[in-house]
Amino acid sequence: MHSDAAELLARIAGGLSRHALALSERLTEQMLQIEPELRGDRRVESLLRASVTGNVVIALHIYELGLDIGELDAPAEALEYARRLAQRGTSIAALLRAYRIGQRLFNDHMLGEITAATNDLDLVTAAVAEMNDRSFAYTDRVSQQVATAYQDERDRWLQNQMAVRTARVRSILSGQRVDPGDSERALGYRLDRTHLGLVVWSDAGVDQLRVAKQVVTTIADQVSCQGQPLLIPADESTLWAWLPQPELEVDPAAVSTPGATWVAAGRTAAGLEGFRLTHRQAIQAQVVAMSAPAPQRASVSCSAQAGPIALMCSDLAATRAWIGEILGSLARDDDATAELRETARVFLDTNGSFQTTAERLVLHRNTVQYRIRKVEAVLGHSLREGRLDVEVALLACRWLGSTVLQSVGD
Known part of the structure; x- marks a missing residue:
């Protein structure tokens, strides 16, 4: 380490520490202009400002006090901001890009301070090299920590959200009285239209639900449904789906599916009761399909024939x-x-x-x-x-x- 360069960085960082809040505010505004996906309501942007401030203070202390980067943790504000973005569905790419942008802007500001502090070209070169090394090490360490916090929160949030949606769907299917408007908000799916119910299940080893989701997406495209399907995992290998406003009929037997994956379909039906009816029909069709030996099993579309056969099963x-x-x-x-x-x-x-x-x-x-x-x-x-x-x-x-x-x- 170049001792004169380290001393210069420490002196500059000490001076900037007294104005860390103003520096952080300026960096935050620049980041919001460069990366629009980071914009949000007042609370989210306040968390961003707190995150930037926390990182700026630590970064300045690294230069001023010689902190060991390998022992540092991301500021609590930065972790909370990452969790909030995860809850809002903001991409992790935008979060990581924010750190790269922040590093660049902070380094640009430090570079201006370095060149203003000395005319010694060798010292400037050494200080910039030292700054880049420490800045990269800190950003790399902290971005990994916030990415982990983001992913953990995203998984937890989706699980909780799915649990709420699953409970709401089961209450609708059970025939309980429900508030359609409240249910639509909870599900993100309108109930006052035509629905096509599907049951997709798979024995295809790992990632069975992922395979099932891909099959639903394929069918949704084939029938030209108007909107995003509602997907509810019934268990680790079975997916219930409702396709909104399909323009075409579906023939599950004609759908290309991976091995050991099957589709059961109801008939299109309208409104809240139609939501229940088309699902019951798909379940009946699944009962028929599951009663056949696996080698002979075929995807089944509910029909006037499937109901009586389901009872016989x-x-x-x-x-x-x-x-x-x-x-x-x-x-x-x-x-x-x-x-x-x-x-x-x-x-x-x-x-x-x-x-x-x-x-x-x-x-x-x-x-x-x-x-x-x-x-x-x-x-x-x-x-x-x-x-x-x-x-x-x-x-x-x-x-x-x-x-x-x-x-x-x-």
């Missing part, structure tokens, strides 16, 4: 036995029988039209006729007999797969 053993009674060997779990079941299902769905069934399945009309005759032979009666039971049983087989089918060895 409450007792899968009884459902399996009932399907066996209705379909007999048509409930066997093999590819050939699956083709017969699908042909029969579509045939009933098209009101017994051989031609429409053939077109939908991309088959020859004679192939459809052959399969329907074979189905009726297995059942021992026409498909028109006991049509309702047969149709529901076929739908259950389609949705639930081998969970309700008879293995070939049975």
